[in-house]
Amino acid sequence: xxxxxxxxxxxxxxxxxxxxxxxxxxxxxxxxxxxxxxxxxxxxxxxxxxxxxxxxxxxxxxxxxxxxxxxxxxxxxxxxxxxxxxxxxxxxxxxxxxxxxxxxxxxxxxxxxxx
Amino acid sequence: xxxxxxxxxxxxxxxxxxxxxxxxxxxxxxxxxxxxxxxxxxxxxxxxxxxxxxxxxxxxxxxxxxxxxxxxxxxxxxxxxxxxxxxxxxxxxxxxxxxxxxxxxxxxxxxxxx
Numbered sequence: 001x002x003x004x005x006x007x008x009x010x011x012x013x014x015x016x017x018x019x020x021x022x023x024x025x026x027x028x029x030x031x032x033x034x035x036x037x038x039x040x041x042x043x044x045x046x047x048x049x050x051x052x053x054x055x056x057x058x059x060x061x062x063x064x065x066x067x068x069x070x071x072x073x074x075x076x077x078x079x080x081x082x083x084x085x086x087x088x089x090x091x092x093x094x095x096x097x098x099x100x101x102x103x104x105x106x107x108x109x110x111x112x113x114x115x
Numbered sequence: 116x117x118x119x120x121x122x123x124x125x126x127x128x129x130x131x132x133x134x135x136x137x138x139x140x141x142x143x144x145x146x147x148x149x150x151x152x153x154x155x156x157x158x159x160x161x162x163x164x165x166x167x168x169x170x171x172x173x174x175x176x177x178x179x180x181x182x183x184x185x186x187x188x189x190x191x192x193x194x195x196x197x198x199x200x201x202x203x204x205x206x207x208x209x210x211x212x213x214x215x216x217x218x219x220x221x222x223x224x225x226x227x228x229x
Contacts, residue, residue, distance in 0.1 A: 004158065042205050042219030043159070056216060091158065101147060101166060101209075104217075106158030 002026070004107035006092050012113045018080035021110045025073070025094030032069060033104060034077050035091040043091055049075065079112075087114045117142045119208045121220035128196045128227050136191040136223045138180075138206030148189040149207040149217070150180055159205065165189060176200070196227045 005024040013019050025032050030051050035043035046065065048056040051072040060067065064083070069075040079086055089111050093104040118141045128134045140146055147166055151159040163174025170182040180191045191204060206220040 041221050042207070044219070045216045048216070059216075093158075103149070103161035103164065104159075106151075106160070108156065108158045 004092055004094055004105055006090075006107035006110055008110055009108060010111050010113075012115065013082055014115050015084055016081040018078065019082050019112060020076055020078045021090050021092075021112075023075045023077070023092030023107060025075075025092070026096075026105055029094035029096055029105070030072070031095040031097065031102075032075050033091075033093040033095070034067060034075070035093065037089040037091055037109070039088075046077070082112075082114045084114050087112055117146075117208055117210045117218055119206055119218050119220040121204075121206055121223045123223050124221075125224045125226065128225070130198055130227050130229050131195050134193050134196045134200070134225065134227070136204050136206075136225060138189045138191065138220060140187050140189065140206075140208040142208060142210040145211040146189075147209040147211055147217075148180075148182060149209075150174065150178070150189075150191050151205045151207065151219075152176075153203040153205065153222075155202075162191070162204075198227045198229055201225055201227045 007022050032049040034046040037043045047060045047067050049069045052069050067077045089109040091109045093106045095102045095104050120139050149164045150162040153159045162178050163172050165172045165182045173179045178193050182189050203222045203224050205222050207217050209217045
């Protein structure tokens with residue numbers, strides 16, 4: 001069974017440029033998460049989807065970050081414009097059911113460097 | 116508000132010795148607790164979880180964790196460490212009584228020397 005797929009794995013951009021990350025969850029997983037992980041810290045939730053609905057986006061900086069999961073399968077996270085402080089690893093995870101009692105399956109992440 | 120703490124940034128253990136990675140939590144109600152492991156250049160992998168029932172939870176790769184409600188702890192343990200256990204370990208908690216999200220600790224780097 002294929003795991004969670006993320007692309008690109010690495011991205012280097014200059015500040016004020018836009019950037020987008022893509023995630024394809026495990027087949028059949030209704031729940032999809034985007035996390036931000038800074039160096040030396042644990043993941044912090046940005047947004048959680050149940051199918052195509054964003055059920056928790058309270059931690060998403062909506063002035064520059066946006067996300068979509070139009071058909072309830074794959075998802076895109078966008079930053080526009082990027083700032084130096086956005087340099088981090090962006091993790092996507094998926095889960096088999098609603099809520100957060102089930103284990104989450106994480107992708108390898110996208111490491112973003114903003115210069 | 117819920118929180119989770121991993122008081123040790125790094126734990127060093129000799130191969131074959133028992134290991135413990137500490138985790139304490141704070142929730143307003145009853146907790147759901149999780150341990151994940153992160154190997155270099157790979158995503159986090161689920162190890163085990165406590166939802167209810169037996170306080171000793173067994174998970175992947177020979178790891179186990181003990182839920183201690185009075186000490187609000189959920190320490191990860193393994194009787195005999197392997198060099199391949201060297202990785203970054205994250206504890207996570209969610210408050211059962213709310214619609215809150217899972218909160219991850221800051222991680223503990225486990226280093227097993229041959």
